[in-house]
Amino acid sequence: xxxxxxxxxxxxxxxxxxxxxxxxxxxxxxxxxxxxxxxxxxxxxxxxxxxxxxxxxxxxxxxxxxxxxxxxxxxxxxxxxxxxxxxxxxxxxxxxxxxxxxxxxxxxxxxxxxxxxxxxxxxxxxxxxxxxxxxxxxxxxxxxxxxxxxxxxxxxxxxxxxxxxxxxxxxxxxxxxxxxxxxxxxxxxxxxxxxxxxxxxxxxxxxxxx
Numbered sequence: 001x002x003x004x005x006x007x008x009x010x011x012x013x014x015x016x017x018x019x020x021x022x023x024x025x026x027x028x029x030x031x032x033x034x035x036x037x038x039x040x041x042x043x044x045x046x047x048x049x050x051x052x053x054x055x056x057x058x059x060x061x062x063x064x065x066x067x068x069x070x071x072x073x074x075x076x077x078x079x080x081x082x083x084x085x086x087x088x089x090x091x092x093x094x095x096x097x098x099x100x101x102x103x104x105x106x107x108x109x110x111x112x113x114x115x116x117x118x119x120x121x122x123x124x125x126x127x128x129x130x131x132x133x134x135x136x137x138x139x140x141x142x143x144x145x146x147x148x149x150x151x152x153x154x155x156x157x158x159x160x161x162x163x164x165x166x167x168x169x170x171x172x173x174x175x176x177x178x179x180x181x182x183x184x185x186x187x188x189x190x191x192x193x194x195x196x197x198x199x200x201x202x203x204x205x206x207x208x209x210x
Contacts, residue, residue, distance in 0.1 A: 014180075022042050022045060031102055032053075032090070034115075034119045036048070039079060051073055059092075063095050070084040083114070086113045090112045090113045094112065126172075131169070132171060133159055133162045135162070138181075139158070139162070139175065146198055147203060
C-alpha cells in the first residue's frame with residue numbers, strides 16, 4: 001500500500017461519516033453558508049444561518065434585505081460587516097444575472113461577490129458532485145505536515161499537489177476526511193500525535209522529536 005492509499009484508508013476508518021457540516025436546504029443557502037464560514041467554525045455559521053434563512057430563504061429575498069439587519073443577524077461571526085455586504089451583493093448578482101439560480105460552473109461561481117476558489121470548489125463538490133479539492137486551513141496544514149506540500153506553498157500549489165497525490169474519485173471524500181482529522185486530531189495547537197497513525201512521516205512530529 002503506497003502512502004496515498006494509507007492516508008485515505010486510515011482516515012476512512014477513523015471518520016467513515018465525514019461530510020459537510022454546514023446546514024442548508026438549497027444550493028443558494030449552501031453558497032451563503034460557505035461564504036460566511038471564512039475564519040469561523042461551521043457550528044457558529046449554523047447558529048446564525050438558522051435565523052438568517054428563516055427570514056431570507058432565497059436569493060431574491062436576501063438581495064432586498066436591509067444591510068443593518070443582516071449585520072445584526074450574523075454579528076457573532078468574524079468580519080460580519082464585509083460578510084453581510086458580500087452575501088447581499090452575491091444574492092443581488094444571482095437575481096440580476098442568473099434569474100435567481102446559483103451558477104453551476106466554476107467560472108460563473110467565482111464571478112460572484114465573496115466567492116473565491118475555495119468556496120467555489122466546496123459548492124462544485126457538495127452540490128454538483130463534480131470532483132474538486134477545496135483547501136481550507138485544516139487541509140492546508142495537514143498537507144504540509146504530511147509532506148504532500150511544502151511549507152511555503154501557496155494555497156493554489158497545495159490544491160494542485162493534493163489533486164496529483166490522490167485519485168480524482170477520492171478528492172471530495174478526502175477533503176472531508178482531512179477536515180475531520182484536522183478538527184479532531186491534527187489540530188494547529190496541541191495535535192494528538194500519540195494517537196495519530198501518520199507520525200512516522202509527519203514533519204510536525206519529526207521536528208518535535210528532534
